[in-house]
Amino acid sequence: MQTPVIDLKTARNRRTPNPDQIIVAGAGIAGLTLALALSARGFAVQIFEKSAVLAEAGAGLQLSPNATRLLARLGVLERLMPHAVQPDAVCLQDGVSGKDLLHLPIGKAAEQRWHAPYIVCHRADLQQALLAEVRQRNTIAMQLESAVTHHRSDAQGVLVRVQYNDRIEEHRGALLVGSDGVWSNTRNAASDLDRARYTGSIAWRSSVPAERLPASFSALLPGGTNVVAWTGSNAHLIAYPIRSGELMNFVAVARDRKNPGRWDIEVSPDAPSQNFARDFYGWHPGIRDLVLSAGHWTPWRLFEMKRCSFLRDERLVLIGDAAHAMTPYAAQGAAMAIEDACALAAALGHDSETWPAALAAYAKNRTKRIESVVRRGALNQLAYHAKGPVALARNLLLRNRPPEKFVAGFDWLYGFDAES
Numbered sequence: 001m002q003t004p005v006i007d008l009k010t011a012r013n014r015r016t017p018n019p020d021q022i023i024v025a026g027a028g029i030a031g032l033t034l035a036l037a038l039s040a041r042g043f044a045v046q047i048f049e050k051s052a053v054l055a056e057a058g059a060g061l062q063l064s065p066n067a068t069r070l071l072a073r074l075g076v077l078e079r080l081m082p083h084a085v086q087p088d089a090v091c092l093q094d095g096v097s098g099k100d101l102l103h104l105p106i107g108k109a110a111e112q113r114w115h116a117p118y119i120v121c122h123r124a125d126l127q128q129a130l131l132a133e134v135r136q137r138n139t140i141a142m143q144l145e146s147a148v149t150h151h152r153s154d155a156q157g158v159l160v161r162v163q164y165n166d167r168i169e170e171h172r173g174a175l176l177v178g179s180d181g182v183w184s185n186t187r188n189a190a191s192d193l194d195r196a197r198y199t200g201s202i203a204w205r206s207s208v209p210a211e212r213l214p215a216s217f218s219a220l221l222p223g224g225t226n227v228v229a230w231t232g233s234n235a236h237l238i239a240y241p242i243r244s245g246e247l248m249n250f251v252a253v254a255r256d257r258k259n260p261g262r263w264d265i266e267v268s269p270d271a272p273s274q275n276f277a278r279d280f281y282g283w284h285p286g287i288r289d290l291v292l293s294a295g296h297w298t299p300w301r302l303f304e305m306k307r308c309s310f311l312r313d314e315r316l317v318l319i320g321d322a323a324h325a326m327t328p329y330a331a332q333g334a335a336m337a338i339e340d341a342c343a344l345a346a347a348l349g350h351d352s353e354t355w356p357a358a359l360a361a362y363a364k365n366r367t368k369r370i371e372s373v374v375r376r377g378a379l380n381q382l383a384y385h386a387k388g389p390v391a392l393a394r395n396l397l398l399r400n401r402p403p404e405k406f407v408a409g410f411d412w413l414y415g416f417d418a419e420s
């Protein structure tokens with residue numbers, strides 16, 4: 001399956017210098033959402049993106065109600081829904097026996113509870129929807145092939161240095177927001193902040209046309225349209241439909257067998273049999289068949305930051321993975337990037353005198369929220385990868401706890417409104 005490529009060239013739009021503009025480094029999910037949220041509140045925004053084209057590696061994304069309610073307000077959800085799928089439930093199964101462990105309804109009833117849908121989609125479809133909305137706003141300018149390399153804060157605002165092809169440009173703005181991802185230059189320029197750390201685990205991603213799934217695997221799938229997770233010792237597999245149900249998206253997370261301590265050695269995408277597939281050999285035959293027949297699995301090393309940091313100084317804020325790259329066990333990295341963006345836009349008033357206090361409060365609130373989500377991710381990892389007596393205790397708990405209690409246990413996460 002070819003990786004969809006979004007050509008951003010048509011989005012280029014340079015405007016005359018505006019010292020009151022907010023400069024955004026990076027046009028990922030965080031940067032594009034922030035530009036829309038700021039523009040909706042009357043701010044002028046200049047985005048610099050280092051790539052010439054944005055190619056999202058063929059992969060899916062779960063977007064929970066805490067993210068979709070914000071995308072709805074920005075006009076993005078309406079564009080995304082025709083390509084997305086709204087699953088009925090999140091199901092957990094034992095990866096060896098294939099037995100059901102949990103059935104958590106997240107369909108229409110959950111939408112009523114959390115006032116927004118839980119959806120799954122292709123990353124490129126989300127990016128297209130964000131970009132289409134960005135193009136509608138004449139207060140947002142975007143310059144591609146432009147890497148933010150340095151910044152200097154002063155009393156008037158911030159002076160940002162941008163490498164544009166082989167030229168260096170300087171741009172003045174009132175605030176710089178670093179939404180430049182896990183390898184954030186804006187974060188790493190500060191020596192006191194920790195850098196992203198390799199966890200020693202790899203997410204292997206693949207997608208398969210629905211009609212080409214092995215029969216033994218299809219037989220395992222619970223009825224309806226679901227996000228399904230299979231648990232096992234030190235590994236797990238997640239499957240859900242994307243592209244209006246035409247494709248099944250897979251993420252298999254397992255330890256890096258070959259170079260667990262080295263993130264700088266390339267993982268061969270063509271050698272899953274020597275790497276993660278071995279973790280699934282003793283699993284249910286349907287899963288084994290799927291892992292071996294899916295074809296191309298793209299490896300994605302998992303990094304995390306030990307400490308989240310939102311505020312570098314009064315003129316530089318970090319959001320998204322640049323502030324808090326996290327492991328995907330809670331499926332909340334993009335959702336947190338969207339929350340960060342909308343919460344930041346809501347915090348900023350038009351009088352920049354009020355910004356230092358507003359930004360300090362923003363950083364405090366977001367840190368608390370992110371720490372809770374990271375704790376949930378660690379708990380999920382423990383539950384997904386449990387073995388022996390821990391796995392037995394997990395299964396007992398999951399079977400005996402009423403599903404309504406599980407649903408209520410997500411109110412703090414999915415019912416949250418980052419703008420309120």
Ligand SMILES: Cc1cc2nc3c(=O)[nH]c(=O)nc-3n(C[C@H](O)[C@H](O)[C@H](O)COP(=O)(O)OP(=O)(O)OC[C@H]3O[C@@H](n4cnc5c(N)ncnc54)[C@H](O)[C@@H]3O)c2cc1C
Pocket residue numbers: 025026027028029030031048049050051054060061062063146147148149179180181182183184185186203251300302319320321322328331332333334335336337
């Ligand atoms: C296997 C896996 C599964 C996941 N599943 C989910 C899920 O189901 N749900 C969920 O919510 N999250 C999920 N996530 C997390 C999610 O993908 C990320 O948290 C999210 O994409 C981060 O977005 P971002 O905009 O902060 O960073 P990015 O998407 O990395 O964007 C950063 C942008 O900045 C640009 N850039 C970099 N440096 C510069 C510079 N110096 N100047 C200008 N531009 C620059 C880059 O080119 C890029 O366009 C998953 C992650 C993984 C690894």
